[in-house]
Amino acid sequence: MEERISLSHGSGGKQTNNLINDLFIKYFNNEIISEMNDSAQISLDGSKRIAVTTDSFVVNPIFFNGGDIGKLAVCGTVNDLAMSGAKPLYLTSAFIIEEGFEIEKLEMIVKSMADAAEEAKIQIVAGDTKVVEKGGVDGVFINTSGIGTIYENTNIKAYNAMAGDVVIVNGTLGDHGMTIMCQRSGIDIEGELKSDCAPLNSLVDSMLEVCSDIHVLRDATRGGVAAVLNEIAEMSKVSIELDESSIPISEEVKGSCELLGLDPLYIANEGKLCCFVSEAYANQVLEAMKKHSLGANAAIIGRVIEQVPQKVYLKTIIGGKRIVDMPSGQQLPRIC
Amino acid sequence: MEERISLSHGSGGKQTNNLINDLFIKYFNNEIISEMNDSAQISLDGSKRIAVTTDSFVVNPIFFNGGDIGKLAVCGTVNDLAMSGAKPLYLTSAFIIEEGFEIEKLEMIVKSMADAAEEAKIQIVAGDTKVVEKGGVDGVFINTSGIGTIYENTNIKAYNAMAGDVVIVNGTLGDHGMTIMCQRSGIDIEGELKSDCAPLNSLVDSMLEVCSDIHVLRDATRGGVAAVLNEIAEMSKVSIELDESSIPISEEVKGSCELLGLDPLYIANEGKLCCFVSEAYANQVLEAMKKHSLGANAAIIGRVIEQVPQKVYLKTIIGGKRIVDMPSGQQLPRIC
Structure with missing residues (x-):
């Protein structure tokens, strides 16, 4: 371990996980926190x-x-x-x-x-x-x-993703993080950047109404979708393939990310979740999300695949394939 | 209300109560928080x-x-x-x-x-x-x-103090606050000042074992016994009379309080509670406390009396009687 706390210990990536495992889980050692x-x-x-x-x-x-x-x-x-x-x-x-x-x-x-x-x-x-x-x-x-x-009859855990699952998000990614980042640095983006901050419980209710067998749910906060999906891939011991062309990102976030050299997959959301559900239920869940005001732009952005090493992969728009790593090092502090 | 937050809003006295009532209770308005x-x-x-x-x-x-x-x-x-x-x-x-x-x-x-x-x-x-x-x-x-x-069969609330109750504390007062204060200001007291910081749940268990009909329990943290007893007096609509000669205070706390011109009744504790129980059970509860390692110096320090205006009174060692007011203004910040 390092000698001193750095901002990267708080950014939701590798160093945060190390700190949690080497310190908190080690001492607070019990089945629940583990x-x-x-x-x-x-x-x-x-x-x-x-x-x-x-x-x-x-x-x-x-x-x-x-x-x-x-x-x-x-x-x-x-x-x-x-x-x-x-x-x-x-x-x-x-x-x-x-x-x-x-x-x-x-x-x-x-x-x-x-x-x-x-x-x-x-x-x-x-x-x-x-x-x-x-x-x-x-x-x-x-x-x-x-x-x-x-809720009864549910078993939603980060380690429950499995082959055959698709990954659904409830809308555009990166809105919260880019709003904070641009506001803090005084960058003026054309159009309106606005945090997606919202309570997602009623959206989840509508999803569970059509399918109680949702495998994983995670809100993509610190470290963005990249951090969350890497955690799920690791805990579920699966690979995930994202399809870049289907990932919803607003023009404003796209623009500001290009300007600052950032990848929207790593940017924090405060009203977006990733849902893993088997392909058989995917459309039902997607439709339920689209009917909800917080899921109008919901989209299937990827699926669990059988590939080693177990990683998160991105099929890019131009047809390539690259690994989406766990974020490491300092992200923007005080995003939430 | 004032325009800006001051340290006194955090010291557990009048201003803290005003802030809680005028702001938090007002907006979070529900029966439970009230x-x-x-x-x-x-x-x-x-x-x-x-x-x-x-x-x-x-x-x-x-x-x-x-x-x-x-x-x-x-x-x-x-x-x-x-x-x-x-x-x-x-x-x-x-x-x-x-x-x-x-x-x-x-x-x-x-x-x-x-x-x-x-x-x-x-x-x-x-x-x-x-x-x-x-x-x-x-x-x-x-x-x-x-x-x-x-626990079943208990009904312990700050508004349950009543005529006939005695007030018991489980040991010496002011240890935590004076330890912090002297350590922070570099004052070197003869003898050893040591915080009383301790978990009191096992002590409470032993008390409830001999008497489930305890009326009020409060740990005397910010604002000390003075703040806690004033709150109880106000919520229960009773007067409380303390007997100065029976209040346990260590020589070290007495000495440092005199040096700094402070009243130990207003100093924070982190391992001391005030218990209100009817006189009939007082000795049983006191004995149970004394048998516990965190109650060796337990003592009856006062009783609920019928007197208006409803206040906390102190019968002093020299035979006088004065009002122990709710602490007001800035106490020592960051005591806990």
Whole structure:
């Protein structure tokens, strides 16, 4: 291990995984945390299946086109629960605020948390407020933790992808990350970049209604679709082939990515999920997604293939094939 | 409301309560959060009584005599659950780490969390790691959220104190706060100041074993016993009279408080609770506490009295009587 924490330890790629395995999993050693899903599955009375998850939000800027740190904090945790096939029910919220922070801004953040909670149909039931001296924290950081009940007859896990599965996403990729990146660096893109930040639980409900046998669900946050698919490929011990021509990306994201030399597959989303389902159900699920307001641009972007070494591959538009690696090194910090 | 957040909004006194009521409770408006107990009581299947709570820890220094931020983060949340009469079961932990933080120190913190989790017999089941650029956060902040099941036949709430109750504490007051304060300001006290940071769930178990009819339990953290008793007096609509001569305070805390002109009743504890129980059970509960390693110095320090206005009063050693007000203004920041 390195001697000091670097930004890459927080970017959701290889170094984050190493830190989690070498430190947190090693010491907190128990069966539940070792599963490393978006949320942990606990039992309170031996029978009930309950999902819990936690996330801290340090996004900079605090307010961005399409949302703010408050909306993000609610949606992020709601989505982690939804990705485990759980119905999100309750959230806790804990604020760490810098001395001197404008109360008017804090009120805007709290209000947008309340709005997102209402949209996601969850309740925020407990909270905590800490204030640190000026310079001790940059503005405001929010932690949310969430609890939900896992739907019966579902078994959605990152290690359940299998040969014959197709990969579906619910819309354009890279919107959140590019919005933050361009806003932070002052780059003015033609058209409108807007974060996709949204609670995905109602979309997942519509998908499960037509097919309870979804194998994997993951929201493609830090590290983008590339990180998420690499994790799934590794945990499920499969290869995944993406078809570049079918990956939905907005003109604005395409343009800004070209400008900055970035690959949209590595850019964070906050309202996009990857779904693995067997080919037999693919169209039903896709249609259900398209009918939902958060899935209008849903598309099948790839499939699980039998190929060694087990990697994520991309069939490019010009007919080539390349490996989509796990992101490594420093991505943009404070994207969420 | 003021225009900007000040340190006093985070010190657990009047301004913290105003912020919570005027902002968080107002917008997150639901019956559960409005109860304002140490943990929220939720239901997942209509019958089971489940407690959830969240706390962020920003203590400075990160390592102190008697513990570190990791031990504090586990004990704090375990204690919030225990104070609701819940058996703590699962914790989540979320780290916000400053770029450049030594991994060796992080490992010490994680290890002490694991040790505290083992002592408290809980599992840490989910986590999150964020890294922010140098200067974006001071060292490391940790959030823990916790879940537990509320013991049957108990009804422990801050609004349940009633005439005839006595107030018991499980030992000396002010140890944690004075340890942090003296360590931070470089004051060298004769004797040894040591934080009382400890998980109190097993102590509460022994108390409930001899008396399930405990009315109120609160751990006396930010704002000390003064803040906690004022909250209880207000929520239960009663007066409380403390007997100064019976309040256990160590020589070291007494000495350092005199030196700094502080009142130990206002100093934070991290392993001390206030218990309200009717006089009939007081001795049984006290004896059970004294038998426990975390209650050797337990003492009855006061009682609920019928007096208006409803306040917390102190019968002083020299025979006077004064009001112990809710702490107001800036206490020492980053005590937990």
